[in-house]
Amino acid sequence: MPANTKKATGKMPPTKSANKGKPAARESIKPENKLAKLGLHNDMDLALHLPLRYEDETTLMTIADASLRGLQMVQVEGVVTACDVQFRPRRQLVVTVGDDSGQLVMRFLNFYGSQTKQLAEGTRVRVRGELRHGFFGAEMVHPQYKVVNEGAPLPDVLTPVYPAGEGLSQAYLRKSIANAMSRLDWQDTLPPSMLDTLKLAAFEPSVRLLHNPPPDVDEHALIERSHPAWIRMKFDELLAQQLSLKRAQAARRAKTARALPVTGRVTADLVKQLPFKLTGAQERVLEEIRADLRHSFPMQRLLQGDVGSGKTVVAALAAAQAIDSGFQAVLMAPTEILAEQHFRKIAAWMEPLDVGVAWLSGSQKKKEKTEALAHIESGAARLVVGTHALIQDTVQFDNLGLVIVDEQHRFGVGQRLALRNKSFNPAGGAAPDEAQTVPHQLMMSATPIPRTLAMTYYADLEVSVIDELPPGRSPIVTRVIDQNRRDEVIERVHAAALEGKQIYWVCPLIEESEALQLQTATDTHATLSAALPGLNIGLVHGRMKPVEKQIVMEGFSRGAVHVLVATTVIEVGVDVPNASLMVIEHAERFGLSQLHQLRGRVGRGSAASVCLLMYQGPLGGTAKERLAIMRETTDGFEIARRDLDIRGPGEFLGARQSGEAMLRFADLATDQWLVEKARDTAQALLQHAPDIVERHLARWLGGREDYLKV
């Protein structure tokens, strides 16, 4: 007769951290709710809650062999020969266990009183832990153990260890997951022929293997997530994401937009009066945008272009097409400085063409604002430029045809949608069907997004890339300099200013305290003013009144200010082509893309530009790497790729970017090939197998599709 396998599972002893929360308080949260806290709401969620690692309880070793193993997890079985509380070297439960080959001591510094009974002399226990030679000879401190009957079978699979929330035991998770798996409908969402073609493992065996792998499995491949079973999970996950994004795209296409087909007088005159010829890349992306605007479904296009590549003029020409077609256009930018600069540039282009341009910002005087609002509502303003003040309820458009959002990643999804929903003025007699009509949307970003990310996070956007800089730019030379050579740097600033060059001096980023950051900027301004008495030194920071900021920025644009001391408010978009030297203090505190954006403020004219990255050593590994990358390249895409490697996609995109919450398994940095496979499969399934699409999305997304609304 097989031995009785009833296991008296040894309770985990109270550890220090477990002792902190009072048991009564912990028990008040039901385990189901704790599962929900981990995002586990249904059986499939549980089945897809995959182990972090495994424990091998499938083999037993003799105590003698185990003591030769050094510090390694081993499992032995023996009978308790002594069990008592000892007080030397400190209070602890000391349990001696022996087998035919020898004996070891289990030590528990934290223990329950009941453990002395549970581990009474003569009890057979299976013990897992690292065996070492200590105070009591061969010993294990706080090993895991189970009380077993003689001959109790060993498990034939590895034991999973799951990510667990507070108060959720592995035993409870294992049981919940096993129960869920026994109830599931395991039908594969993909047909066998497709799995063959894609060289993918079947779903059910993959999930089962990941929870309970056989002992001879390639454990390294499991941990590295390169095992075919993992590949299947990642593929399925990416496929769900692609399907979902593509469906969102289809839903968008099902909406209507006003076709903006005309390129007439405004467009032609604008092109004519530009002081330069568009680059090939600008022409190309403009053609892409123009084609979209002719459609009667809304454009949703992301215009990417490295710093200084000339996105503004492309935006202005897109707006010109909306205006020529009889509609209004709006351009929203994330900061007052940037919005204001766009406004000046665009108004200077448009006003000679008799196009009304309105300016709207939060800090505007009441009278100006009321006037701007009236012009926007009556349609006298054909083009509106502003900050997020544009999304307030008081802003009503007459007939908005095109929304342009600069530095789109700095706005939340809600803010972008709010602007888009302002399409038509209901009081202005818009026809009822126009309530369903949304404007075309052009989003711009100077943070180049590597292809994999663009494909996964923006799969439902069309993407245009300006991959060429206007001619005549001389490359920026970047130097990395120790802070203690500050005097030399100041001397260099002086010399540059005497040559008629203009200089940015960027103050350190102090994340913990804005007040401190301001203080530093003010101090730097004072020091430089004292050190360089012949020069006009300006200061600009985020706390200044907009009009003060404007005066300084204008002075700098005109060349009246030689050196502009600035906080990172100048990071995006500021365009003063005569500025050709930039000093960035404490460059080690900035992220790569931020440094790239900052550096992009110079090198915008024909003069050779220099960027001095001052740092305070000693530098950590990552900081060193970042500065080295900045020295090596000025290519925004290359920098973005390296930034992605360093930071990972979540941080790279910023916390609020959607989509990320979905990816539990796939890693965009290493699984690019799978992303491409998933994208192609999604395309094919949407065309030919809508039933598979439904099944797959239901399995993988459940109620979570909301994550993906872009």
Ligand SMILES: Nc1ncnc2c1ncn2[C@@H]1O[C@H](COP(=O)(O)OP(=O)(O)OP(=O)(O)O)[C@@H](O)[C@H]1O
């Ligand atoms: N085709 C061109 N030839 C010459 N100069 C150009 C061309 N297109 C744009 N410029 C000029 O290049 C500078 C940078 O253009 P713009 O400000 O539009 O860049 P951007 O892409 O918005 O950069 P950033 O993201 O840094 O703001 C401007 O001074 C602009 O007038």
